[in-house]
Amino acid sequence: MVDVNQIYDKIPEYDHNLPDYDEYYNKLIIGISLLLIIPSLYYLYRNSAYLLDVTPKETVITVEKEFSTNENDVFPEISSCGGFIPYLRKLHEDQGDLVSSKLPYPNTISVVDPMIMKATLQIGDRPINLFKFLEPFLGNDNLQIHDSKRAAKFRKLVGSSFGHDVLVAKYPILRDIVVEFIEKWENMVMKDKNTVFKMQEQCLEFSLRTTLNVVISIDEKNLDVNTYKKSYDAVLIGLFDKQFGKLDTLREEEFQEGINFMKSLTCKLIDQRRKELNKTNSEGETKVKDLFDILVSENDPHTGKPFTDEAITNYISGYIMAGYHTTGVAIPYTLFALSQNHDVQVKLHEEIDKTLEGRLPTFDDLSNMEYLTQVVKESLRVHPPGSFFARLLKSETILPTMSESKDLRIQADTTILYPIPLYHENPKFFPQPEKFDPTRFSQDKIKDIEPNTYCPFGSGARICPAERFSLMDIKMVVCLILQKFNVELAMKPEDLIKEERFANMPKNDVLIKLELRS
Ligand code: HEM
Numbered sequence: 457m458v459d460v461n462q463i464y465d466k467i468p469e470y471d472h473n474l475p476d477y478d479e480y481y482n483k484l485i486i487g488i489s490l491l492l493i494i495p496s497l498y499y500l501y502r503n504s505a506y507l508l509d510v511t512p513k514e515t516v517i518t519v520e521k522e523f524s525t526n527e528n529d530v531f532p533e534i535s536s537c538g539g540f541i542p543y544l545r546k547l548h549e550d551q552g553d554l555v556s557s558k559l560p561y562p563n564t565i566s567v568v569d570p571m572i573m574k575a576t577l578q579i580g581d582r583p584i585n586l587f588k589f590l591e592p593f594l595g596n597d598n599l600q601i602h603d604s605k606r607a608a609k610f611r612k613l614v615g616s617s618f619g620h621d622v623l624v625a626k627y628p629i630l631r632d633i634v635v636e637f638i639e640k641w642e643n644m645v646m647k648d649k650n651t652v653f654k655m656q657e658q659c660l661e662f663s664l665r666t667t668l669n670v671v672i673s674i675d676e677k678n679l680d681v682n683t684y685k686k687s688y689d690a691v692l693i694g695l696f697d698k699q700f701g702k703l704d705t706l707r708e709e710e711f712q713e714g715i716n717f718m719k720s721l722t723c724k725l726i727d728q729r730r731k732e733l734n735k736t737n738s739e740g741e742t743k744v745k746d747l748f749d750i751l752v753s754e755n756d757p758h759t760g761k762p763f764t765d766e767a768i769t770n771y772i773s774g775y776i777m778a779g780y781h782t783t784g785v786a787i788p789y790t791l792f793a794l795s796q797n798h799d800v801q802v803k804l805h806e807e808i809d810k811t812l813e814g815r816l817p818t819f820d821d822l823s824n825m826e827y828l829t830q831v832v833k834e835s836l837r838v839h840p841p842g843s844f845f846a847r848l849l850k851s852e853t854i855l856p857t858m859s860e861s862k863d864l865r866i867q868a869d870t871t872i873l874y875p876i877p878l879y880h881e882n883p884k885f886f887p888q889p890e891k892f893d894p895t896r897f898s899q900d901k902i903k904d905i906e907p908n909t910y911c912p913f914g915s916g917a918r919i920c921p922a923e924r925f926s927l928m929d930i931k932m933v934v935c936l937i938l939q940k941f942n943v944e945l946a947m948k949p950e951d952l953i954k955e956e957r958f959a960n961m962p963k964n965d966v967l968i969k970l971e972l973r974s
Contacts, residue, residue, distance in 0.1 A: 515862045516854070519556050519565055519870055530560040531700070539956040541843050544875045553858060559873075561586065565866070566844075566873040568882060570908035572864065573874060575855045577908075577916030580604025581848040583871040589699035593691055593715055593777070595770045604917060609757040611921060617747040618922045622670070625744040627819045630666050630929065634936050635816070637662055642940060645970055652946040654965040655788035659933070661685060663784035664776075666929050670922075671775050672725065672748040684721070687714035692781060692958045722769040726752060747775060775922075781959040782841040783926050787933050788966035789839035790832060792952060794938070795945035795968065797892045801938070804831055805973075808939050822931045830894035832930050836912035837880045838892055841959040844875045845914040876911055877960075885909035941970040 537543040544566055547555045555566040564583075567573075580603070587600045594600070599607065616622065637658065644651045664685050668674040694711030697703045703711065729752050736743055743749070751768045755761055763771075794801045807827045811817075822828070848871055855864045866872075881889045885906050886896065895901055913920035920926070937943065946967040955963040 516865045517554070517556075517862060518865050519563075519867055530558065534560065539954075541875060541877055541956065541960075544844075544873075545878060548875075548878060554864070561871060563867075563869055564871040564873060566875055568875065568878045569858050570879075570885070570906055571856045571858050572872070573908040573911070573915055576847055576849070576872060579847045579849065580607055580917035581850055582918065583846055583848045586846055586871065589695055590774075590777075592698070592711075593695055594774050595766065597767070598770050599774050606758050607918060613754060613757055614747055614750050615921070617745065617750055618670070618925050620924075622744050622746060623925055623928060624819050626670055626673075626746075627928075629669055631816060631932060631936075633662065633665050633669070634933050637933075638936050638940055641970055642972070645941075645972055649971070650969070653968045653970060655791055655968045656785060656962055656965045659787040660689075660781065660784035662933065663787070663929065664688065664780050667776055667779040667783065670925055671746060671779070672729075672772060673746050674725075679721075684718070687717045688776070688780060690714040691718065692777060696957050718773060719769055722772055723765055726765050726768055748772060777958070778920070779922055779926070781957070781961070783929050785841045785959050785961055786832075786836060786839070786926070786930050788962060788968070789841075790835040790930065790934050791937070791943050791968050792945065792949075792962075792966050793835050793838060793892050794831070794934075794943050796949060800831060800892065800894060801943060803827060804934075804938055808935055812935075812939060814939075817932065817935050819928075822928055822935065825931070825935070826898070827894065828931050828935055829927070830897040832927060832934065833897045833910075834892060834894040837886065837896075837910060838889075839954075839960070840876045840880060840912040842876050842912065842914070843956055843960060844873050845911070845918070846874070847872050847916075847918075874911065874915070876914075879909050879911055882909070937970070940973060942973055944969040944971060 534540055534543040537546055544555065547558055547566065548568055551557065553567060553569045559566060561583075582601055584601045587598075590598060590600060599610065602610065641653065641658075644653075661681070665676070665681060668679075668684075690707070690710040691714040694703055694707060694714070697707070698711070725748070729748055733749060733753055745753070748768075751763050751771055754763070756763045756767065794804070804827055807825055811821055811825055817825075849866050849868070851868045853866050855866060857864050879885060883889055886909070896905065908915065913923040913926075946969045947964065951964050952966065953963040954960045
């Protein structure tokens, strides 16, 4: 056995004449520190210009907590300007890139500044109040107002529903829908070559049908598209007008009937889809899942339980609502732009003819036709369907700005509005912004576009999840129209007046004449 006392006896007494190891150690540490600190100081000195950029700048604007003006003063002014975007345009002309007063919403700023957009890309929260008007249709727990964490989980779950595989699988059905429209228009033109087409009306029907197909793979034999469209229009226009108290009793009734019709239809479809999926699973078939399939077969990542019927109905309604009017107006705006820019139309005809040689476009053809893509992107720049997108800064944040001398200190719970058209029409970001020039998006010039200035689909964490589908949808129609027809405007260009509804709609429609190409 080991005697602990013996061990202690063997330990020599502490000798004060022995060298002081603590002192050696301290000297060593100081030496090493100097070796590290001196080069670091030299590095700081050499790079001071760069470092100055990241230290807070002298002027810091603090956005005040309550600065909204009286609503009664602002709303008449908005309507006398012709809408919220023209009103914001005027405020930005007066106040610069950052507008922080005279806005109709509390604790809100409007910014036209790519640095601020870049600094806020990761923010996924939206101001709930701004989207409250959607509640009668989408419920008080809809995707638009999910906080960033919940939205991110949901978007991850359903992300594949607008992915490449789904679009490729759906492509033949979607193209058949376009072909049906083209044949209808061709027959009308053959009967009367002076036929004037209300293109917004036509394209809204088209976009509703393709959106329904992509989101819920609807079998159109079981759906009266016209009744469905009428209900959707009554709901979308009603939602918008209701927030300004502009819905009379008759339209309120149509609005409620529309909501009831669509909700009961979706409920029926849910039961049907569950049965279909059970059958497919039991037969061991694999199928590309659309949004509807995912919602009826997966758990809600927020609750860990299956999505309720109410939640499924609200998500489906939200997706169709977000896709229907936006894509539906983007197509007539593109036709308007082509009618006003003959050289662009000729060049696009050439690309289509050369690529397709008279056959129908494949999915890959649409991606490969570079000029077609450029035309659609430029059209979305000049005529963006959306007015603005918004984010909520929940905590106090300092943001860098375009101005060399300013940082922006934003208080907690401030809403940032990003007015899309004001970015797109700013000559600092798009020289000669009024010019319709698709080559801005050509491979050699696209790098000149300042990042975070082109934003028809929003930006960052909550960017539109269906961008790829929308571009394909718009390109497909434009391609097939141009393959068959010359496009001519049948109204005065100055009569194209944009009216802010759920999307920026052409108030007097877009009247187009289609001339059969020889
Ligand atoms: C030209 C067509 C379209 C345009 C211009 C457009 C534009 C936008 C914009 C500006 C936003 C807000 C993004 C943000 O806050 O950063 C958005 C969101 C959204 N869009 Fe689109 N969109 C289009 C088509 C579609 C289609 C076809 C669908 C679905 C079928 C769709 C579904 C959605 C959804 C679900 C959101 C909300 C995403 C979220 O809250 O996380 N959009 N879209």
